Amino acid sequence: MASEATGEGGHSPLAQFEVTKMVDLQIAGLDLHITNSAVWMMAATALVILFTTVFISRRALVPGRMQSLVELSYEFVANMIKDNVGNEGRPYFPFIFTLFMFILACNMLGMLPYSFTVTSQIVVTFGLAFVVFIGVTIIGFVKHGLGFFKFFLPHGVPGFLAPLVIPIEVLSYLIRPVSLGLRLFANLTAGHTMLKVFAGFIVPLGAFYVIPGVIPMAAVIGLTVLEFAIAFLQAYVFAVLSCIYLHDAIHMH
């Protein structure tokens, strides 16, 4: 496996994704160990709770810097739902907000040195994606009953094309959670791997000669900036796509 050491005393760039047990825990015969991943999930949860409750507690009429940030995130998600789902999306606002803030917090915590990026774990991203997918499908059937199956035959499509269109539509619908989960996982994993790979070049090249060591150093600085952008962008993309799927379930195209 790639997690083996590469020699020279360095670690594999993938070693940062290693899940380790922190506390052994077994409930009803199930392994429910608290892993480093679980610890960082809890940290993200605590961070979001603190962020959204502490800074608003003064309820200032003229908000300070942090309160503005809280209000900004609230209005950002509220507008995202209003634009992509419409007024029928209001009941799902807490869910989308939680989703966005949780992913954003996990991504941002992953940017700390020596931290663990929860969203680079395929179980986590697929877990979130399937929650969205199953939830949206249930909402679709609750709103439209069996009429929700009409979703797979867009109107305006001539009848003789139905045998071709329906399988394509069904497949594209079923592939949604996979693409949703995989996008977040792949972006975070690739970005953090790349950071590690370039960072790994700095010391060997710098030891060889100073100037070549500067080049990967500059690359790492640039990539770090890029990773911060990706950390925000992927949380946004995940939330927006969830909104779009919700829109499809409520409005049928």
Place this chain on the structure above:
Amino acid sequence: MPQLQFWHFLPQFFWLAVCFITLYLVMAFVALPRIGSVLAQRKEKIESDLDAAERAKAEADAALEAYEASLVGAREAAHKAIGEASQTAAKAAEARNHELDGEIARQIEEASRAITASKAEAMENLSGMAAEAARAATAKLVGIDVGEADARQAVESAKEG
């Protein structure tokens, strides 16, 4: 890839569910309603302030209008007062002129009467003096003493002739 080791799938998913549900509950029932109420409160405050400002502006406009109306009224009143005053002044002046005219006419009449009287008197005195002179002259020239009555008659006839 360390992400694909199956042993940690279940524990990770379990703790993900715990964290996510906790976060959802806190967001849905504590944090978001609070943030929403702060935003609503601010919106309400801004709207009520705007309303108050609008009301104050309307009041100021009304006050300005009233002020302008009173200004126009005062100007009109002043015009009227000036007109009345000048009219009464003109009337008074006319009356006074009339009175003066009467007085002057009376004085002229009086004066002319006095002149006529004094002229007649002078005429009378003149006739007497002429008769006296004529009598004295005849006495000196001719040596005849004409009677006073005759001398006066002669003077009268000479005056008429």
